[in-house]
Amino acid sequence: MKRWILGLLLGVFAVLWAQAPNQEVVLSASAGSKVGIALPTPQIMGLEAGLVNRELRDVVLRDLEEAGPFAVLKNSLPSSTEPASYPSWISAGTDWLVICRVALTIPTEVEIVLQVVDVKSGKAVFNKKYSGKTAALRRMAHTIADDLVARLTGERGVATSRIVFVRLVFPGVKEIFQLDRDGANLLQITNHKSLTLSPTIGTDGRIAYVTYKGGAPEIWGQMKVGGPHVKLYPRSGSPQGHCFAPVWSPDGKRLALVQGDRRGNSDVVVLDVASGRVRRLTDSNCINTEPSWNPAGTQIAFTSDREGTPQVYLMEDDGSNVRKLTREGNYNASPAWSPNGSMIAYVSRFEGKFDLFVYKLGEGKAYQVTTGVASAESPAWSPDERRLVFSSGSRGGMQLYTTDLSGNTLRRLTEFAGCQSPRWTRTR
Amino acid sequence: MRIVRTIIPLVVLLTLGVGVACKKPAPAPEPQAPQTDTVKPPVGTDDADAKRKAAEAEARRLAEEEARRKADAEATTLAAYRRAAEAAFKDINFDFDKSNIREMDKAKLQAIADFMKAYPQAKVQIAGHSDERGTVEYNLALGERRAYAAHSYLVGLGTTDARLSDISYGKERPKVQGKDEATWLINRRCEFALQ
Numbered sequence: 001m002k003r004w005i006l007g008l009l010l011g012v013f014a015v016l017w018a019q020a021p022n023q024e025v026v027l028s029a030s031a032g033s034k035v036g037i038a039l040p041t042p043q044i045m046g047l048e049a050g051l052v053n054r055e056l057r058d059v060v061l062r063d064l065e066e067a068g069p070f071a072v073l074k075n076s077l078p079s080s081t082e083p084a085s086y087p088s089w090i091s092a093g094t095d096w097l098v099i100c101r102v103a104l105t106i107p108t109e110v111e112i113v114l115q116v117v118d119v120k121s122g123k124a125v126f127n128k129k130y131s132g133k134t135a136a137l138r139r140m141a142h143t144i145a146d147d148l149v150a151r152l153t154g155e156r157g158v159a160t161s162r163i164v165f166v167r168l169v170f171p172g173v174k175e176i177f178q179l180d181r182d183g184a185n186l187l188q189i190t191n192h193k194s195l196t197l198s199p200t201i202g203t204d205g206r207i208a209y210v211t212y213k214g215g216a217p218e219i220w221g222q223m224k225v226g227g228p229h230v231k232l233y234p235r236s237g238s239p240q241g242h243c244f245a246p247v248w249s250p251d252g253k254r255l256a257l258v259q260g261d262r263r264g265n266s267d268v269v270v271l272d273v274a275s276g277r278v279r280r281l282t283d284s285n286c287i288n289t290e291p292s293w294n295p296a297g298t299q300i301a302f303t304s305d306r307e308g309t310p311q312v313y314l315m316e317d318d319g320s321n322v323r324k325l326t327r328e329g330n331y332n333a334s335p336a337w338s339p340n341g342s343m344i345a346y347v348s349r350f351e352g353k354f355d356l357f358v359y360k361l362g363e364g365k366a367y368q369v370t371t372g373v374a375s376a377e378s379p380a381w382s383p384d385e386r387r388l389v390f391s392s393g394s395r396g397g398m399q400l401y402t403t404d405l406s407g408n409t410l411r412r413l414t415e416f417a418g419c420q421s422p423r424w425t426r427t428r
Numbered sequence: 429m430r431i432v433r434t435i436i437p438l439v440v441l442l443t444l445g446v447g448v449a450c451k452k453p454a455p456a457p458e459p460q461a462p463q464t465d466t467v468k469p470p471v472g473t474d475d476a477d478a479k480r481k482a483a484e485a486e487a488r489r490l491a492e493e494e495a496r497r498k499a500d501a502e503a504t505t506l507a508a509y510r511r512a513a514e515a516a517f518k519d520i521n522f523d524f525d526k527s528n529i530r531e532m533d534k535a536k537l538q539a540i541a542d543f544m545k546a547y548p549q550a551k552v553q554i555a556g557h558s559d560e561r562g563t564v565e566y567n568l569a570l571g572e573r574r575a576y577a578a579h580s581y582l583v584g585l586g587t588t589d590a591r592l593s594d595i596s597y598g599k600e601r602p603k604v605q606g607k608d609e610a611t612w613l614i615n616r617r618c619e620f621a622l623q
Contacts, residue, residue: 215595245565264576264579266573289569333566
């Protein structure tokens with residue numbers, strides 16, 4: 001009797017599960033479109049199995065799962081990886097079987113020998129040897145995941161990328177931090193003991209941000225990874241309006257930023273870093289802020305309330321040809337131009353809640369990404385354009401989340417509150 | 429008996445002599461007024477020196493006392509000034525995404541303008557803030573606009589522009605935590621502080 005009820009319940013769950021729309025990482029749903037990949041426990045020599053599983057296997061599997069094109073197989077897998085067992089791998093849904101040997105070479109160095117077999121053809125599709133410090137095992141796992149994504153899609157994955165963001169240190173004091181893309185390796189970048197906001201990462205890893213350490217907000221930055229933090233703007237002397245929201249141009253030569261006019265208005269200006277020359281792109285009695293470059297560095301998306309409510313606009317990099325992008329709703333802001341230039345992510349307020357939207361420039365249409373996530377803020381693109389990172393206070397305090405563009409695979413990145421303004425980069 | 433009489437002064441003299449001999453190489457007494465009064469140096473020239481030092485010390489003491497009195501007076505004035513500022517500086521609040529001065533806050537700004545008249549040396553920083561809703565950057569710009577709204581209203585009441593400075597903290601420094609309209613209203617504000 002009990003078994004019968006259990007069976008019924010399981011059946012109901014299975015139906016509900018199958019009906020859940022677009023559930024990714026579900027075996028049956030993914031079989032058609034995704035490549036089924038399995039990574040049996042590696043063959044280990046000289047290292048603790050727990051360490052290898054935790055820092056290598058689990059990390060690779062999670063990276064592959066989040067990458068998008070793979071369906072990761074974890075349960076009830078065959079025990080052998082010999083060719084004779086390929087049919088049972090195939091029936092378990094496997095396309096690619098990852099065979100991995102990990103060995104300690106000298107006391108602090110490991111070597112990983114990786115072979116990927118297409119079990120349907122029986123042929124090896126990928127062979128590579130990795131070596132490095134034992135302490136860097138996790139980093140090697142990310143590299144492996146990126147290589148496998150590259151082998152499948154032709155484009156490197158983002159497992160080795162990082163997220164730079166602002167974190168509340170104590171009331172009134174915020175600093176810039178960075179995290180690995182999987183939430184590991186928290187690292188503090190600034191230590192101004194002041195309100196520090198709005199980081200922007202250049203293509204060579206340089207950073208600029210706003211800090212109030214001198215009292216009023218100024219633009220500071222670190223011109224190369226590990227280098228000193230210096231004031232970038234205002235350069236000197238004459239009192240100017242406050243500056244906010246710096247964004248490196250794609251070539252790193254210019255910094256778009258927002259400057260107050262000391263009469264309550266804000267304008268987008270562009271600083272030529274070498275010459276120190278500043279060009280004002282907007283000039284109206286309103287708020288113009290949140291500049292975001294297109295990847296060619298020829299246009300800028302920005303937020304303006306010139307028509308009464310904040311909306312997203314586009315303009316050329318000399319301030320000409322201003323046109324309005326968003327038309328629905330009374331609060332559209334925080335535009336983020338996608339790395340390939342075809343999309344602009346932004347936030348929109350509807351019925352008191354902020355959600356993420358993506359505007360596809362080719363179609364001239366906006367698509368909603370998140371739904372009912374309270375206060376989704378500050379979207380930033382992954383370098384491969386597959387996901388967005390954003391901050392949200394939906395589960396007690398602002399944390400960082402990532403989502404695919406369908407909004408179906410929402411994942412929390414952080415395990416602590418007080419996070420905002422994430423940026424996603426391959427260069428740090 | 430006579431011998432005794434002569435011996436005693438001798439012994440005294442000798443003892444004194446030895447005492448003086450012993451004291452001579454010792455460092456001169458510290459130039460502290462009360463000590464020079466009680467322990468007189470046995471030699472005449474040292475006596476004049478001590479008097480001069482005593483006079484100097486007395487002068488210093490008087491000067492210090494005067495400075496203390498002045499500082500106390502200033503502190504009293506400063507305390508009054510700060511109290512007056514505290515009494516005059518009340519937050520003003522705003523509607524969502526708005527920066528116009530509300531009717532009910534005009535009296536608060538008048539009180540600040542009056543304070544500025546009463547203390548012509550006073551300089552004030554106006555800090556504009558927003559509630560937690562909306563984007564970081566837009567709220568920083570909105571805070572600028574709110575600060576300037578208060579700024580220009582005070583200028584309209586006769587406060588010199590140069591005595592006012594503005595800053596915006598956007599939504600970065602909420603006054604209270606919460607997720608309801610009452611909380612948000614408190615956080616949508618301008619704060620005033622002496623510079």
